[in-house]
Amino acid sequence: MARTAGRQLGSRTAVYTVVGLFGLFASFPFLWAIVTMFKADPDLYTAGSNPFLYNKPPTLEHIRLLFQQTPYLTFVRNTVMIGVLVVLITLAFSLPAAYALARLTGHWGGRLGIAIFLVYLVPPTLLFIPLSRMVASMRLQDSIWSLVLVYPTFTIPLSTWLLSGFFKSIPRDIEEQAQVDGYSRLQAVTRTVLPLIVPGILTVVVFAFTLSMHEFIYALAFVASSDHMTISVGVPTNLVRGDVFFWQSLMASAVIVAVPVALAYNFFLDRFVQGFTMGAVKG
Amino acid sequence: MTAANTGQTVAGEIEGRPRRYLLDREGLLGPLLLLPAVVYLLALVGFPLVMAILYSFTDITTGNPVLHFVGLDTFRDVLRDTVFRRSLRNTVVLTIVSQLLVVVLSTVLAFALRVDFRGKWFARFLILLPWTTPIAIGTIAWLWMLDSLFSPIDWVLGQVGLIQQGGHMYWLGKRDLAMASVIAVQAWRMLPLATVILLAGMSSIPQEIKEAAEIDGASFWRRLFHIELPLLLPITGVAVLFGLVFTFTDMTVVYVLTGGGPQNSTQVLASWAFYKGINGGSLGQGAAIAVFMFPVLAGFAALILRLANRAEVS
Amino acid sequence: MAVVETRVLRKTFGDNAAVDGIDLRTEEGEYLVLLGPSGCGKTTLLRMIAGLERPTDGEVLIGDRVVNDLPPRARRIAMVFQSYALYPHKTVRANIAFPLVARGVDKDEQDKKIRWAAALLGIEHLLGQRPRQLSGGERQRVALARALVREPQVFLLDEPLSNLDAKLRALAREELKEFQRRVGTTTIYVTHDQVEAMGLGDRIAVLEKGRVQQIGTPWDIYHHPANTFVATFVGSPPMNLFERDQSLVGFRPEHLLPEEVVAEGDGRVPFKLHVERVEYLGSDRYVYGTIPELSSDKRVISRLPFTVTNPVDEDAVARFAVAESNLRFFDQQSGERSEPQPLKGLGA
Numbered sequence: 001m002a003r004t005a006g007r008q009l010g011s012r013t014a015v016y017t018v019v020g021l022f023g024l025f026a027s028f029p030f031l032w033a034i035v036t037m038f039k040a041d042p043d044l045y046t047a048g049s050n051p052f053l054y055n056k057p058p059t060l061e062h063i064r065l066l067f068q069q070t071p072y073l074t075f076v077r078n079t080v081m082i083g084v085l086v087v088l089i090t091l092a093f094s095l096p097a098a099y100a101l102a103r104l105t106g107h108w109g110g111r112l113g114i115a116i117f118l119v120y121l122v123p124p125t126l127l128f129i130p131l132s133r134m135v136a137s138m139r140l141q142d143s144i145w146s147l148v149l150v151y152p153t154f155t156i157p158l159s160t161w162l163l164s165g166f167f168k169s170i171p172r173d174i175e176e177q178a179q180v181d182g183y184s185r186l187q188a189v190t191r192t193v194l195p196l197i198v199p200g201i202l203t204v205v206v207f208a209f210t211l212s213m214h215e216f217i218y219a220l221a222f223v224a225s226s227d228h229m230t231i232s233v234g235v236p237t238n239l240v241r242g243d244v245f246f247w248q249s250l251m252a253s254a255v256i257v258a259v260p261v262a263l264a265y266n267f268f269l270d271r272f273v274q275g276f277t278m279g280a281v282k283g
Numbered sequence: 284m285t286a287a288n289t290g291q292t293v294a295g296e297i298e299g300r301p302r303r304y305l306l307d308r309e310g311l312l313g314p315l316l317l318l319p320a321v322v323y324l325l326a327l328v329g330f331p332l333v334m335a336i337l338y339s340f341t342d343i344t345t346g347n348p349v350l351h352f353v354g355l356d357t358f359r360d361v362l363r364d365t366v367f368r369r370s371l372r373n374t375v376v377l378t379i380v381s382q383l384l385v386v387v388l389s390t391v392l393a394f395a396l397r398v399d400f401r402g403k404w405f406a407r408f409l410i411l412l413p414w415t416t417p418i419a420i421g422t423i424a425w426l427w428m429l430d431s432l433f434s435p436i437d438w439v440l441g442q443v444g445l446i447q448q449g450g451h452m453y454w455l456g457k458r459d460l461a462m463a464s465v466i467a468v469q470a471w472r473m474l475p476l477a478t479v480i481l482l483a484g485m486s487s488i489p490q491e492i493k494e495a496a497e498i499d500g501a502s503f504w505r506r507l508f509h510i511e512l513p514l515l516l517p518i519t520g521v522a523v524l525f526g527l528v529f530t531f532t533d534m535t536v537v538y539v540l541t542g543g544g545p546q547n548s549t550q551v552l553a554s555w556a557f558y559k560g561i562n563g564g565s566l567g568q569g570a571a572i573a574v575f576m577f578p579v580l581a582g583f584a585a586l587i588l589r590l591a592n593r594a595e596v597s
Numbered sequence: 598m599a600v601v602e603t604r605v606l607r608k609t610f611g612d613n614a615a616v617d618g619i620d621l622r623t624e625e626g627e628y629l630v631l632l633g634p635s636g637c638g639k640t641t642l643l644r645m646i647a648g649l650e651r652p653t654d655g656e657v658l659i660g661d662r663v664v665n666d667l668p669p670r671a672r673r674i675a676m677v678f679q680s681y682a683l684y685p686h687k688t689v690r691a692n693i694a695f696p697l698v699a700r701g702v703d704k705d706e707q708d709k710k711i712r713w714a715a716a717l718l719g720i721e722h723l724l725g726q727r728p729r730q731l732s733g734g735e736r737q738r739v740a741l742a743r744a745l746v747r748e749p750q751v752f753l754l755d756e757p758l759s760n761l762d763a764k765l766r767a768l769a770r771e772e773l774k775e776f777q778r779r780v781g782t783t784t785i786y787v788t789h790d791q792v793e794a795m796g797l798g799d800r801i802a803v804l805e806k807g808r809v810q811q812i813g814t815p816w817d818i819y820h821h822p823a824n825t826f827v828a829t830f831v832g833s834p835p836m837n838l839f840e841r842d843q844s845l846v847g848f849r850p851e852h853l854l855p856e857e858v859v860a861e862g863d864g865r866v867p868f869k870l871h872v873e874r875v876e877y878l879g880s881d882r883y884v885y886g887t888i889p890e891l892s893s894d895k896r897v898i899s900r901l902p903f904t905v906t907n908p909v910d911e912d913a914v915a916r917f918a919v920a921e922s923n924l925r926f927f928d929q930q931s932g933e934r935s936e937p938q939p940l941k942g943l944g945a
Contacts, residue, residue, distance in 0.1 A: 011398075018395040022388070023409040026474065029424035030412055032435055036427065044433065051435040093323060096316035104313030112317070118584055119324050122332060123532030125553035126573045126580075129560045130334035131327070133348065153327045156320055176649050177682035180669045181743070182699030185312065195686050214417040216535040221561050232417040236539045247427055254420045262415040266408050273483045 030258060033251035037062065044248065062248035070246075071226045072253055075234035078144055079213055082230060085148045086212040087205050090155040094204070097156075098163030099189060103172065113164060120157035124217045127153075132221050146222040147230070151215060155208040162207070165275040166200030167193065203271040206264050213261065231257055336577070338570035345564040357567045367572060370550040373462070374576075377551060378531045381469040385526055386519070388470070389477035394507075396482060414475035422539040425468050429454035429540075458548045461541050465549055468536050473529065477522045484518030485511070520590040528583050532576055552576055599660035599750035599783060600625055601646060606655035608641050608807075615641040617807030618655070623785065628777050630798035631787045634830070638807040639787045640755060646785065647676050647753050660750060670699070675744035676753040679760060681736045683728040689739050690724040696747045714742040718776070733761045734769060741776065752777070752784040758793060770796055791831045795819070803827045821925075825932035828925060834883070834898045836925070839891040844935055845927040846891075850883070850900035852923035855907040856916040864921030866940050870897065871914050884909055 035051070036044065038058035049055050066072050101113045131150060132141075140146040170193050178188035194201075219233040226238045235253050239246060342353045361367050392410070396403070413421055428434060431453050441448040454460050488511060496506045534553035537543055543550040543558065550558075552575055560569015601623045608616040616638040623629050631639040644650040646657055648669035656663050664672050675696075684692050693714060697707045715721045718738040728736060737757055744752060758766050758773075774797055777784050788794055794801050795815045802812040803826070811823035822828035822836075828847055829835040838847045859865045868888045876883040884899040891897075899917060901909070909915055921937075928935045 012400070015395045015398050015400060018391060019400075019406050019410075022392050022395075022474075023406050026471070027409040027412050029421065029428050029471075030416075032428050033424045051433070051438050093320045097320035100313045100316035104316070109313075114588065116320070116324070118587075119328050121528050121580070121584060121587070122328055123528070123553070123576065123580070125532050125534050125556060126335055126576055127328065127331040129556070129566050129570045129573065130331040130338060132561065133334075133566065134331065150327060153324065156324065160320060171680060171682070173678045173680050173682035174684065176669075177676065177678060178684075178695070179649070180647060180674060180676040181696040182670045182747070184668065184670065187699075192684055210415070214419075216417070216419045216538075217557070220538075221557070232419045236419045236423050247430075247433075250423060251427060254416075254424050257420055258412065258416040261417075262408060262412050265411055265415040266404070269407075269411070269479065273479065 030255060033255050037248055037252040037255060039248055041248075062246070063252045065246065066249040066252050070239055070249065071229070071234060072231075072239070074227060075229055075231045075238075078228060078234075079230040079232070082144050082147050082151065083209045083212045086151045086155055087208045089148070089152050090159050090208045091201070091204070093152065094156050094159040094163055095201075097160045099167055101160065101164040102167035103175075113161065116157050117161045118157075120154055120161075124154070124215075128217055128221045131218070135222050141222055142224050142228060144223070144228050144230075147212075147215075147219055150218050150222070151212045154215075155211050158211070159204045159208055162204050162272070162275040163197070163200060166197040169274075170196050199271055200275055203268045203275060206268045207272060210261055210265065213257075335570045336574055338567050339574045341567045343567045345566060348566075353567075357571045361568055361571045366547045366550055366555060369548065370552050370555040370572075371575065373549060374531060374551040374553075377462070377466055377469060378527055381466045381473065381530055382523060382526045384466075384470040385473045385477050386523055389474055389481055389522070390519075392474070392478045393481035393485060396478065397485060410478065411475045413472045418472060418533070418535040419539050421472055422468060422536050425464070425471075426455075426540055429464055431456055455541055456545055458545060461545060461549050465536055465540060468540060469530050469533070472536075473526045477526055480518060480522035480525070481515065484515050484522075487518075488514050517590055521587065524583055524587045524590065528580065531579060531583075600658075601751055601783060601785060602658040602661075603642070603646070604656045604658070606642070606645060606657065607653050608638075608645060608650060609653045614807050616645065616652075619804075619807070619809055621802060621809065621812070623783055624799070626781050626783055627799040628774070628784045628786065628797060630794040630801045631785065631804055632789070632791060632794040632798075632801050632831075633804035633810075634789055637804040639789075639804045641807075642804070643753055643755055643785060643787050646751075647674060648672050672751075673747070673749050674751045674753055675747055675749035677737075677740045677744050677755065677757050679756045681728075681740040681757070681760075683736055683739060683743075685728050687727070688724065689720065689726055689728070689731070692728070692739060693724075693743045693746055696743065700747075710746045711742075714745045717745065717779070718742045734765050737761070737769060738772075741773075745780065749782065752782050754784065754786045756788050758788070759790070766793075773797065791833070795831070803830065805830075821934070823934050825927050828927070834900065837897050838927075839888075839895065840929060841891065841940065842938065843929060844938065845929050845932070846940065847925045847927065848919045848923055850898045851902070852919050853897065853899040853917055854901065854905060854919075855909070856918040857907065858905055859918040859920050865918045866921055866924065867916065867918045869914055870899065870917040872909060872911055875909055875911055879903075882909070884915075886915075 032051075038060070039054065040056040040059045040061070043049065043054065043056035044051075046055075097116070101109050101116075105112060135141050135146040135150070138146075138149075140149065174192050174196075175185070175188040178192045179185060183191065213230070214232060215230075216232050219230050220237070223229055223233065226234060229238060231253070235250065235257075239250050239253060337350070339357055340352055340354065341350050342357055343350060396407070396410075400406075416424075428436065431451055434452065434454065436454075437446070437450065437452050440446045440452070441450055446452065452460060454464050492510065492514070493506065496510050501509070532553055534551065534557050537549055537551050537554040538557065541549045543554055547555075552572055556569045556572035559565050559572060563569070601621070603619050603621045606616055606619045606621075607614065619638075619642060621642075631642060633639045641650060645652050646659075648657075648664065648667060648671075652665060657665055659672055659674070669676075683689075684695065687695070690711060693711050694707050697710060702710070711724070712721070715724060718741055720735065720738050720742060723731065723735060723739065728739070731739065740757070754773075758769055761769055770793060786797060788797075795818075798815060800812060800814055801818050803810045803818060805826050811818060811827045813821075818827060818831055822831065825838060825845060825847070829838065832849055834850050836847045836849050837853065838845055840846075853868070853870075856865070856867055869890065870884070870886050870888055872884055872886040874885040876885070880903055882901040882903075882905075884901060886897055886899075887893070887895065888897050901907075924937065924940070926935045926937050927933060
């Protein structure tokens with residue numbers, strides 16, 4: 001009895017240690033960023049002083065600088081605008097496609113679903129060169145519209161896959177009943193099925209928004225002026241002045257972005273996994 | 284009771300005009316609903332893909348945007364470049380080493396996370412951070428952490444005595460260390476995704492199988508290696524392939540962390556293609572470099588398909 | 598009130614013909630049961646009548662009108678699914694109102710109808726609840742109320758009792774029959790349970806492999822099965838079947854009785870029954886054994902009601918008999934019913 005308890009205790013400790021170490025490894029850059037954010041210049045830029053302590057009192061100066069003297073807010077505004085538009089476009093394209101895949105296709109539906117999903121794996125680093133020319137020829141270069149146009153190429157495949165999984169989890173009976181009760185197929189779906197997959201739609205919204213927020217390559221290739229940059233591109237390229245880095249402000253900009261997104265992900269992760277695996281179930 | 288007379292005939296009686304019900308026909312509705320997404324993807328993914336391959340057979344530049352076919356000349360120029368050869372090697376090394384690390388570490392982590400413990404939600408939050416942050420932003424955080432002058436890692440190493448106090452490792456300045464740093468960052472950002480996929484796979488192993496093994500007398504380690512890991516193989520395969528694809532084709536980490544340096548020693552195919560194609564304007568060369576990723580990607584895609592067919596997704 | 602008719606109706610999925618040429622015509626206001634094992638095509642047939650499945654061939658007529666090209670909402674039918682398909686996010690009231698809203702019925706009229714339907718099914722007290730709070734029986738009644746409000750010309754029911762537990766099923770069966778009698782609408786009811794079919798149907802259509810094997814009243818189906826499939830599918834325990842003189846001979850367990858009980862004048866055919874086991878089930882006794890004269894290894898079942906008190910011993914030979922009028926004959930090749938023949942040389 002004591003031995004199993006001891007083993008239990010030992011394995012508990014092992015779990016805590018492992019998780020603790022990984023947690024530290026995963027979050028250390030951010031912890032360091034959070035510490036740095038509030039450090040006064042003389043404190044930070046003195047070699048040899050303990051970087052983990054506030055040898056001089058912490059200050060909000062750099063955060064103020066970030067918001068008032070850099071285009072950071074412009075970046076945030078652009079990112080949010082693009083994100084919202086991309087989410088809307090994504091839903092408009094992938095909701096019908098997902099429904100079709102979940103309900104209306106026979107065995108070629110499974111293959112088409114996987115094909116659409118594979119599109120997600122085609123890397124932007126392969127497509128960005130011809131796309132940059134296409135964007136230029138449409139006179140969209142250096143504008144956020146180039147990104148709004150191109151970002152759905154990676155949000156639509158993933159969203160379609162996820163949404164088809166959520167559609168499949170609703171029994172067909174419900175929409176058939178609604179059709180018998182007097183609605184057309186489209187009305188039946190919008191009135192009875194869509195309300196039931198709202199959690200799935202929210203999940204897709206979160207993931208599509210964050211995917212568009214994370215994107216770097218197209219944003220770097222298509223947009224040059226800081227007025228139109230997103231956070232992902234603006235922070236590494238534009239918040240760098242000469243070869244002096246405003247490190248504290250830079251770190252602040254990173255933390256401000258990272259934390260809310262991580263919280264949102266955490267809430268929706270389980271649903272994401274559920275929809276992802278459901279997408280693979282036949283029929 | 285008689286049927287309500289609302290003045291609307293519609294479905295109150297059987298009105299048999301077939302055309303009104305066109306959209307109800309399943310055979311029509313399916314393709315119709317899929318059309319927008321398919322057309323969009325063909326236009327903005329399929330078409331550029333073909334164009335990318337085409338470009339690599341031309342000498343097109345941003346200055347002279349003409350599709351002038353030159354056969355394999357562009358490829359020859361690209362292959363002659365030492366930087367290209369190095370970037371090819373780097374891409375392979377970086378991908379394999381970082382993903383190997385990810386596989387091992389994520390397995391350990393996933394097993395640890397199966398247990399329910401206090402603060403699990405917070406732990407998960409922390410562990411997910413690398414994946415949920417924009418790649419560029421996370422890399423910036425690392426950039427600061429590995430700074431030549433002010434790295435806290437250097438400080439800690441100095442305190443512990445592994446290097447001289449006040450000394451610098453120049454993580455991003457020395458060739459080998461720079462490569463190691465890039466590998467570390469890639470492993471760091473892919474670890475959460477692999478862990479999540481593994482956890483999902485683990486929870487899909489029916490409890491009865493594990494219990495049957497326990498009744499049969501298998502010890503913890505035997506159960507682990509002979510029952511659980513083999514059952515996890517398909518989904519591990521999927522996770523690994525994802526990691527491989529995303530690492531193999533990524534340019535962001537290199538671009539932001541080292542800029543390809545020192546002296547182009549950490550260039551990978553994707554970043555080199557970017558430098559040549561966008562910064563340098565040689566679209567044809569950029570395309571040719573990127574095209575080298577294609578056969579490997581196609582191979583990965585085929586593998587994923589095979590695994591997806593075999594994996595029992597519950 | 599309308600008549601449902603199908604003409605040479607066919608539905609194939611790939612190479613498989615789920616429904617293989619069915620001609621059917623209901624009577625006005627009748628309760629027609631589609632009975633058959635799973636995979637026989639009964640649900641596919643129902644769905645084609647509903648308009649949820651498009652026929653590969655043939656026609657569906659409702660009220661003497663071809664409805665092949667009409668979607669479900671235009672056919673003025675109501676359907677109850679096995680799962681009841683109650684809208685989980687709506688209250689009971691909203692569920693019942695749903696078809697009326699689709700028709701654009703005004704609010705007052707809606708209220709009247711909802712109250713009428715709820716009263717008919719005894720669920721007024723449940724109107725404010727949600728489906729997940731209801732029991733199986735209650736859900737069924739809500740589904741029926743929802744079907745009722747539209748005053749359809751046909752009710753289609755797809756195994757609505759199979760989700761209820763056994764005790765509830767008998768009660769629900771009675772309620773359903775009563776309900777249909779009161780409302781008087783033509784009803785087509787799908788089930789695989791032959792007890793249900795016999796209890797509910799005015800007529801039963803027995804289906805197998807996509808075809809109608811026989812259609813008739815429960816009496817016809819039971820006492821004059823058209824082929825061996827119907828003979829063995831309906832009736833529990835199933836009919837005893839034997840090969841004899843190039844044909845198949847059958848008799849139901851309740852017709853295989855101790856010799857003394859079968860009156861001589863009925864043209865009694867004697868059998869020597871080698872009893873293996875006797876099961877005492879309260880109201881009946883089941884006797885299991887073999888009749889070597891008919892078959893060396895095939896099991897025979899006899900059902901003795903409690904009124905027959907003759908003792909029957911296990912591991913003994915008993916003298917049993919069947920009245921000649923209770924013998925059924927079938928063609929050995931096709932399984933179709935055939936002419937009675939005299940059976941010779943038995944029971945000596």
